Amino acid sequence: MSPRKGKKRAPVIDSKVTCETFETTDEASLAISETSLAASETSIATSETSQAISVSFRHFSGEFPSWAAFHEGLTEYQDETHQLYKIRSTNSVADRNEQRSATASRRGTS
Numbered sequence: 001m002s003p004r005k006g007k008k009r010a011p012v013i014d015s016k017v018t019c020e021t022f023e024t025t026d027e028a029s030l031a032i033s034e035t036s037l038a039a040s041e042t043s044i045a046t047s048e049t050s051q052a053i054s055v056s057f058r059h060f061s062g063e064f065p066s067w068a069a070f071h072e073g074l075t076e077y078q079d080e081t082h083q084l085y086k087i088r089s090t091n092s093v094a095d096r097n098e099q100r101s102a103t104a105s106r107r108g109t110s
Contacts, residue, residue: 057081058081060077
């Protein structure tokens with residue numbers, strides 16, 4: 001793997017939410033024929049509907065002059081779309097090794 005170099009950019013978040021298909025039975029759609037109840041010629045019509053709901057949000061993307069501006073923009077986006085994103089940060093291997101070497105030097109174990 002090669003290390004990433006250059007300008008840090010905000011991640012592009014594909015914000016498409018698709019809800020599961022659901023089925024409902026409309027109790028009000030049950031129709032009973034009252035004219036032939038005595039002769040047990042009752043007719044009941046049941047209507048079942050199946051619907052899929054798809055909701056799309058605008059994409060969160062762009063370049064920001066600072067991390068503070070990025071976090072402010074992300075917070076506004078989360079508020080507008082009612083979505084929450086967990087931001088993870090990573091350290092490069094070189095940074096991690098440098099921190100470990102510094103800790104070892106302070107302890108005298110290098």
